[in-house]
Amino acid sequence: MSLTPDFIAHICTVLGNGGAARPDVDIGLREAFPGIPFSVCSDNDIPSRVKPIACGEGFALYGINTSDHCAALTTDLDTAGGIAIALIDDDD
Structure with a gap:
């Protein structure tokens, strides 16, 4: 499955209403969408x-480019093979 604007919109819907903060949300997404890496971090960890x-x-x-030896963040959906879910703390 490739990352498309429709897929990203679907993930946003899944993560809405506090869904992004659910424990193990990344595990659930990896099970629902095999082959696509999902990772959760703090938005403070993103440059x-x-x-x-x-x-x-x-x-x-944030898109994750997994095509090279080391993963890197990307805004290009054509090169993104995974998604980083950065949780935003209201205190930031």
């Missing part, structure tokens, strides 16, 4: 120069 591919209430999504 400010990197722009999200989508945002929702309490989270931002």
